[in-house]
Amino acid sequence: MSASSKNFDVIWTRKRRQSFELENEVRELRRQLATRETTNAALEWPILTPAAPSEARISEAAVSSVSGASGVSPDPKESSRVPGLTTQPVIDQPQAPRRSIITIPRARKLGNVELSVEEIDELYLIYILHYHPYLPFLDPSTSLHEYYESSELLFWSIISVAARRLQSHPTLLPKLARSVTDYLWKTLRSIPYSLRAVQSLVILCTWPFPTSSSTADPTYMLAGMMVQIGTQMGLHRALNAEDFVKVPLHLSVYEYSEWVKTWEACNIVAQSVSVGCGLPATIQMHDWSLTVAPESTMSSPHDIALRWHLRIEQFRYRVSQALTSNALDPAGFMSARERLSLYRLLNASLVDLEREAINMTPITRYYLAAARLHVHSFYLFDEPSVDGYSDRIVVLYQTAYSLIEQCLEMDNQESGFFHYCPFFCYQVFVSAAFIILKVMMNGYFEKLLDIEAGKRLLDAAISSLRKMSVANNDLPGRLSDVIGFFCTLPDPRVISGDSVDDLRLRVRNRLSMSIVYDSLWEWRKHFQSDGGDNENSEETQDKLMIPNYAHFR
Known part of the structure; x- marks a missing residue:
């Protein structure tokens, strides 16, 4: 033949x-x-x-x-209407849900990335099993192929998150990072926006693409745009959605629930990103629509978990607002006496939250631990002469210690915390690691603490940061090197000094994350030459294979 x-x-x-x-x-x-x-x-x-x-x-x-x-109607076409009214009468009867378009699974392509139906289904399963529990605002019963029909950006955003740990296709994430980012900016240039565009931003701000430079990370800016787009669409007033459009708009019960959960996720992510970056929040946590959740929007354990996450972020927002609202102070801090009173009130509120959440999931308990660390991190701004300063620093150390232990325990379970947690969880974790490092290395507090246990925990934290690393030379990997460098110095006093006064922070404008930026400032100063020559300093860092601090500013 x-x-x-x-x-x-x-x-x-x-x-x-x-x-x-x-x-x-x-x-x-x-x-x-x-x-x-x-x-x-x-x-x-x-x-x-x-x-x-x-x-x-x-x-x-x-x-x-x-x-x-x-005024939420299950079917706008069948509901009775009165001309001139934007809400539905109470006498409207429930109707059948709207018919969905038949979606035939197909292979999809973006740029130089092409995925088969089997690969798409596998990646969606990875997302639902491992990533969705940390921010359960999407509907798992909706297939990824259906999401593609309503928003290609949302489809590829979910694919990008699921591809972060895909060992069978290690080049997929770098390819997606370029193509999805370009598609994101293209979408943001197209007005008006859709609900799916907001949901895409929620996902991309929760699990951003890896970067080696925080100055080049657009997450904080995107989080602000996410909230602004959601507000412009009327997500914060889902009860009166028609007030924000030019055509009649009557949400079905399912659509109303989707709007509410998306708006909750927007506020959760915006607040979490703000805390992680040590920057002011760009959200409306005082919004009344976030305080009342209709029972129809909380029909599953995931809905309850999302609502709990929102309550915790509302608490962290109140902490930042309460402690940094003094217009007469350069950093906005309240006076020492006022802060002591606020500490008592905030800690009492947190205890009440923890008491209510006794039967919550490990992820919710982690978010509560992060909230506790957020409160106690402000103890570092107190003057050492204020009554109870040493006791509060020891409490802060114990809080950071407990959070790291909790993360290690969660990672040892099937959940794989360090592989799948959101980026803002990494930021809280690295803050806890620097707290352990700075307090433990101080000459005064080392006499009050179990130093050997602290060193073992710090070693575990360094390994965990490397486990969080998604790409070579990304921020978790770099920060693990910085902490490891301080741990190997012959003189452990370099980072925090000998006396209790030396523990005070020089960086005071990054809220609860100031400890991270203060430590990085010390690390950078260690490599500067006596003459302050930046070029010589960078050459020294390159020889020691230590990343340039400019990447972390």
């Missing part, structure tokens, strides 16, 4: 197989359609796999209560 005949046979066989697969797919879709029409011809349920979101199948009483109170 000639070579051309063999090639023809191969091509013919491949086409025949593709035709057979397509016929099977069409036959399956017809079977699903026939089944739906036979079993329930009166209802317009979606004929997709997976099935329609469970939240849409609510009781008649729940629909009536939400619809009557807020």
Whole structure:
């Protein structure tokens, strides 16, 4: 047989197989359609796999209560209307959910990245199992192929997060970083925005692409844009969504729930990013719409976890606002006497939160531990002469110690905390590590602490930061090197001195993250030449294989 005949046979066989697969797919879709029409011809349920979101199948009483109170209608086409009114009358009856478009799974391509249907399904499963629990605002019952039909950016954002630890395709994340970032900026240039665009920003701000320079990281800016876009769309007033558009808009119960959860996620992420960067918040935590959650939006454990996360971030927002609202102080700090009173009130509020969350998930308990560290980190701004200063610093050390231990315990479980946690969790973790380092190395406090246990914990923290690292030379990897460098210095007093007065921070304007930037300032100063020659300083750092501090400013 000639070579051309063999090639023809191969091509013919491949086409025949593709035709057979397509016929099977069409036959399956017809079977699903026939089944739906036979079993329930009166209802317009979606004929997709997976099935329609469970939240849409609510009781008649729940629909009536939400619809009557807020104007939210299960179906705008069937609801009774009065001309000139933007809300639905209480007498509206529940209708069937809107029909969804039939979505046929297909391979997808962006730039030089092409994924098969099997790869897409695998990546979505990774996202739902490992990343979704940290910020459960999306509906897991909606397939990734359905998300693609409504927003390509959201689709590729989810794919990018799931690809962070994909060992079978190690080049996928670097390829996506370039293509998805370009697509993001293209989307942000296109007005008006959609709910899916906001959801994409939520995901990309929670798990940003790895970078070696915090000055080049756009996450804080994107978080601000996320909140502004959501506000402009009216996410903060989902009860009156029509006030923000020019055409009639009546949200179904499921859509209303989706708006509420997306707005909650916006505020959670914006506050978390602000704390992690040590910068002012760009959110509206005092917004009344965040204080009342309709029961129809909290129908699953994930919804409850999201609401708890929001409450914790609201608390952290109050902490920052309460302790740094003095216009007469250069850094905004309240007076020493006022701070002591505020510490007592804030700690009491935190204890109440922890008491309510006794049966919560490990992730929620971690967020509570991060909130406690946020409060206690402000103890470093107190004057050593103020009563109880040493006791508060010891409490801060114990809080940081406990948080690191809790993270290690979570990572030892099946969850794999260090592999999948959001970037703002890394920022809190590195803050705790620097607190352990600075307090433990101080000549005064080393007499009050178990130094050997602290050193072992710090070694574990360094290893954990390297475990968090997603790409070579990214921020978690760099910061682990900085902490490791301080641990190996012959003189441990370099970072925090001998006396209790030496523990005071020089950097005082980065809120609870000031300890990180203060330590990096000390690290940078260690490599500066006596003449202050930056070029010589950089050459010295390169010889010692230590990253340049400019990347962390």
